[in-house]
Amino acid sequence: MFARDIGIDLGTANVLIHVKGKGIVLNQPTVVAMDRNTGKVLEVGEDAQRMVGRTPENIEATRPLKDGIIADFDATEAMLKYFIQKINVRSFLSRPRMLICCPTNITKVEQQAIKQAAEKAGGKKVFLEEEPKVAAIGAGMEIYEPYGNMIVDIGGGTTDIAVLSMGEIVTASSIKIAGNRLDQEILQYIKKEYQLLIGERTAENIKINVGTVFPATRTEVVDIRGRDRITGLPRTISVSSEEIEKALREPVQVIVQTARKVLERTPPELSADIIERGVTLTGGGALLHGVDQLLFEELKVPVMIADSPMDCVAAGTGMILENMDKRSKIVL
Numbered sequence: 001m002f003a004r005d006i007g008i009d010l011g012t013a014n015v016l017i018h019v020k021g022k023g024i025v026l027n028q029p030t031v032v033a034m035d036r037n038t039g040k041v042l043e044v045g046e047d048a049q050r051m052v053g054r055t056p057e058n059i060e061a062t063r064p065l066k067d068g069i070i071a072d073f074d075a076t077e078a079m080l081k082y083f084i085q086k087i088n089v090r091s092f093l094s095r096p097r098m099l100i101c102c103p104t105n106i107t108k109v110e111q112q113a114i115k116q117a118a119e120k121a122g123g124k125k126v127f128l129e130e131e132p133k134v135a136a137i138g139a140g141m142e143i144y145e146p147y148g149n150m151i152v153d154i155g156g157g158t159t160d161i162a163v164l165s166m167g168e169i170v171t172a173s174s175i176k177i178a179g180n181r182l183d184q185e186i187l188q189y190i191k192k193e194y195q196l197l198i199g200e201r202t203a204e205n206i207k208i209n210v211g212t213v214f215p216a217t218r219t220e221v222v223d224i225r226g227r228d229r230i231t232g233l234p235r236t237i238s239v240s241s242e243e244i245e246k247a248l249r250e251p252v253q254v255i256v257q258t259a260r261k262v263l264e265r266t267p268p269e270l271s272a273d274i275i276e277r278g279v280t281l282t283g284g285g286a287l288l289h290g291v292d293q294l295l296f297e298e299l300k301v302p303v304m305i306a307d308s309p310m311d312c313v314a315a316g317t318g319m320i321l322e323n324m325d326k327r328s329k330i331v332l
């Protein structure tokens with residue numbers, strides 16, 4: 001019996017695994033909890049995420065990837081091993097082939113680190129593919145046609161922006177400003193304006209539940225709890241969508257300006273296609289309230305949010321795996 005091929009969206013925030021012929025079988029946060037003294041892995045994924053900000057001294061709940069690349073090799077390897085074991089694709093006799101996605105501008109050394117971690121976690125042969133290309137395929141864009149297609153993939157650690165035509169990336173940019181950075185901006189804003197310390201998960205909840213990046217389109221208010229910086233005691237405050245829009249304005253403008261620069265570098269024929277076909281948003285950041293409106297206003301091209309934007313990369317790996325043996329060029 002042969003092991004099935006698998007596709008992995010090894011994201012800074014979430015890991016998704018697609019098994020050929022089965023679809024997406026795993027979707028877990030990229031978090032590992034380890035014993036600081038022994039280095040032993042205690043929990044992985046959802047169970048580890050529940051511990052973030054709540055661990056005793058001897059336990060550390062960390063994100064092994066930062067900005068789309070491996071920050072902690074051992075933790076990444078342990079996490080991948082755990083997930084691969086969980087989905088039970090290894091057969092007695094053979095190990096699976098793996099297709100893994102990575103940001104467009106990572107170095108050869110960083111690519112090698114991802115490959116090695118996957119091989120050590122049980123991959124027989126490991127292929128890497130560029131994330132925006134795979135996201136575009138997963139979003140159903142016809143990237144193999146001779147037309148310009150533009151994708152903006154806003155993940156947890158990186159925003160990858162690319163124009164593709166005939167199956168190749170024509171212009172692209174990858175920046176380390178995405179969901180996690182927006183959470184940090186919220187955390188800093190609350191600290192500065194209210195002298196209140198909050199955790200990353202609270203900041204993320206604020207972003208999702210009341211945040212917006214397009215002025216005057218959301219009017220929610222939420223009560224949040226944290227620790228007063230001065231007294232050290234717990235305190236509750238109310239935060240509004242309007243405040244969060246202001247707090248996120250600067251980093252979101254960097255994403256907008258990066259998209260603009262990619263468009264400026266795009267050959268005119270392809271630009272004309274993009275005016276007609278629009279820009280597709282993928283990744284969890286595509287769900288950021290108002291991001292489609294903002295990009296439409298700033299770039300003057302139609303903007304669509306992909307169906308299930310957080311699943312596009314994993315779905316794209318599945319489509320590539322289906323065709324893998326028919327195509328020759330997929331190794332970076």
Ligand SMILES: Nc1ncnc2c1ncn2[C@@H]1O[C@H](COP(=O)(O)OP(=O)(O)OP(=O)(O)O)[C@@H](O)[C@H]1O
Binds near residue numbers: 011013156159180285
């Ligand atoms: N409804 C929402 N509104 C705003 N942001 C959201 C929403 N849902 C998820 N996110 C954000 O999406 C991000 C995670 O997206 P995704 O899973 O696509 O990233 P990733 O693939 O792990 O990261 P990367 O591609 O950078 O390695 C997180 O920052 C999360 O807060």
